Amino acid sequence: MKNNYINFIENIQRGNFVLPYCKKCKKNIWPPSDNCRLCLGTLSLEDCNNKNGKILEIFVSKMMNNNNNNDNTLMILVDINEIILLGSLSVDQEKQAKASLKGNLVRIKKCGFIDNKIFYEFQFLNKFN
Ligand SMILES: [Zn+2]
Known part of the structure:
Protein backbone atom coordinates (compact mmCIF):
# COMPACT_ATOMS: atom_id res chain seq x y z
CA MET A 1 0.00 0.00 0.00
CA CYS A 48 -6.68 21.20 -0.90
CA ASN A 49 -6.51 22.92 -4.29
CA ASN A 50 -9.33 25.24 -3.35
CA LYS A 51 -8.34 25.99 0.21
CA ASN A 52 -7.72 29.57 1.16
CA GLY A 53 -4.31 30.58 2.40
CA LYS A 54 -3.22 33.77 4.08
CA ILE A 55 -0.05 35.66 3.17
CA LEU A 56 2.20 35.73 6.24
CA GLU A 57 5.35 37.18 4.79
CA ILE A 58 6.82 38.50 1.56
CA PHE A 59 10.46 37.70 0.97
CA VAL A 60 11.77 39.02 -2.30
CA SER A 61 10.32 42.11 -3.83
CA LYS A 62 11.46 41.31 -7.34
CA MET A 63 12.44 38.16 -9.15
CA MET A 64 13.19 37.18 -12.69
CA ASN A 65 10.08 37.59 -14.70
CA ASN A 66 9.61 35.81 -18.02
CA ASN A 67 6.42 37.62 -18.86
CA ASN A 68 6.61 40.76 -20.92
CA ASN A 69 4.41 42.80 -18.66
CA ASN A 70 4.53 44.95 -15.57
CA ASP A 71 4.05 42.15 -13.12
CA ASN A 72 6.44 41.37 -10.33
CA THR A 73 6.88 37.87 -9.06
CA LEU A 74 7.13 37.77 -5.29
CA MET A 75 8.10 34.97 -2.97
CA ILE A 76 5.52 34.62 -0.25
CA LEU A 77 4.98 32.55 2.85
CA VAL A 78 1.42 31.28 3.03
CA ASP A 79 -0.56 29.71 5.85
CA ILE A 80 -3.12 27.11 4.70
CA ASN A 81 -4.83 25.59 7.74
CA GLU A 82 -1.64 26.02 9.78
CA ILE A 83 0.46 24.42 7.02
CA ILE A 84 3.11 26.93 5.99
CA LEU A 85 4.20 26.94 2.34
CA LEU A 86 6.72 29.02 0.41
CA GLY A 87 5.57 29.92 -3.07
CA SER A 88 5.42 32.57 -5.75
CA LEU A 89 2.83 35.19 -6.51
CA SER A 90 2.53 37.38 -9.56
CA VAL A 91 1.50 40.91 -8.70
CA ASP A 92 0.67 43.90 -10.80
CA GLN A 93 3.17 46.65 -9.88
CA GLU A 94 0.60 49.41 -9.55
CA LYS A 95 -1.67 47.39 -7.33
CA GLN A 96 1.26 46.23 -5.27
CA ALA A 97 2.11 49.83 -4.48
CA LYS A 98 -1.42 50.55 -3.34
CA ALA A 99 -1.98 47.68 -1.01
CA SER A 100 -0.29 45.82 1.75
CA LEU A 101 -0.10 42.22 0.63
CA LYS A 102 0.26 40.69 4.07
CA GLY A 103 -2.97 39.13 5.25
CA ASN A 104 -4.41 38.85 1.75
CA LEU A 105 -6.02 35.56 0.83
CA VAL A 106 -4.55 33.37 -1.89
CA ARG A 107 -5.10 29.95 -3.41
CA ILE A 108 -2.80 27.57 -5.19
CA LYS A 109 -2.86 28.30 -8.90
CA LYS A 110 -0.29 25.68 -9.89
CA CYS A 111 2.05 23.28 -8.21
CA GLY A 112 4.56 20.74 -9.44
CA PHE A 113 8.26 20.03 -9.69
CA ILE A 114 11.06 22.19 -11.09
CA ASP A 115 14.59 20.76 -10.82
CA ASN A 116 13.34 18.10 -8.42
CA LYS A 117 11.97 20.71 -6.06
CA ILE A 118 8.32 21.29 -5.33
CA PHE A 119 7.02 24.71 -6.34
CA TYR A 120 3.76 26.39 -5.46
CA GLU A 121 2.35 29.25 -7.47
CA PHE A 122 -0.37 31.26 -5.78
CA GLN A 123 -3.07 33.59 -7.01
CA PHE A 124 -5.31 36.07 -5.25
CA LEU A 125 -8.77 34.96 -4.26
CA ASN A 126 -10.54 38.24 -4.84
CA LYS A 127 -10.47 40.69 -7.70
CA PHE A 128 -7.53 42.47 -6.09
CA ASN A 129 -5.15 41.30 -8.82
ZN1 LIG B 1 -5.22 13.29 15.12
Missing part, protein backbone atom coordinates in the same frame (compact mmCIF):
# COMPACT_ATOMS: atom_id res chain seq x y z
CA LYS A 2 1.29 3.45 -0.88
CA ASN A 3 1.91 5.75 2.00
CA ASN A 4 0.63 9.29 2.27
CA TYR A 5 4.01 10.82 1.52
CA ILE A 6 4.26 9.00 -1.83
CA ASN A 7 0.64 9.89 -2.58
CA PHE A 8 1.39 13.51 -1.77
CA ILE A 9 4.40 13.56 -4.16
CA GLU A 10 2.45 11.81 -6.94
CA ASN A 11 -0.35 14.33 -6.59
CA ILE A 12 2.11 17.25 -6.78
CA GLN A 13 3.53 15.70 -9.99
CA ARG A 14 0.00 15.85 -11.43
CA GLY A 15 -0.39 19.46 -10.28
CA ASN A 16 -2.78 18.47 -7.53
CA PHE A 17 -2.32 19.70 -3.97
CA VAL A 18 -3.46 17.32 -1.25
CA LEU A 19 -2.79 17.20 2.47
CA PRO A 20 -3.17 14.44 5.05
CA TYR A 21 -6.14 15.12 7.28
CA CYS A 22 -7.00 13.75 10.72
CA LYS A 23 -10.76 13.42 11.20
CA LYS A 24 -10.38 13.07 14.94
CA CYS A 25 -8.24 16.19 15.45
CA LYS A 26 -9.91 18.01 12.52
CA LYS A 27 -6.50 19.13 11.34
CA ASN A 28 -4.27 18.88 8.32
CA ILE A 29 -1.00 17.23 9.25
CA TRP A 30 2.41 18.27 7.96
CA PRO A 31 4.77 16.85 6.79
CA PRO A 32 2.70 14.21 4.94
CA SER A 33 2.71 10.99 6.95
CA ASP A 34 0.48 8.00 7.60
CA ASN A 35 -0.39 8.72 11.20
CA CYS A 36 -1.45 11.84 13.02
CA ARG A 37 1.41 13.27 15.09
CA LEU A 38 -1.12 14.40 17.70
CA CYS A 39 -3.34 11.33 18.23
CA LEU A 40 -1.49 8.70 16.11
CA GLY A 41 -4.73 7.99 14.26
CA THR A 42 -4.84 7.09 10.58
CA LEU A 43 -4.84 10.00 8.15
CA SER A 44 -6.80 10.40 4.94
CA LEU A 45 -5.79 12.64 2.04
CA GLU A 46 -7.81 15.77 1.45
CA ASP A 47 -7.93 17.72 -1.80
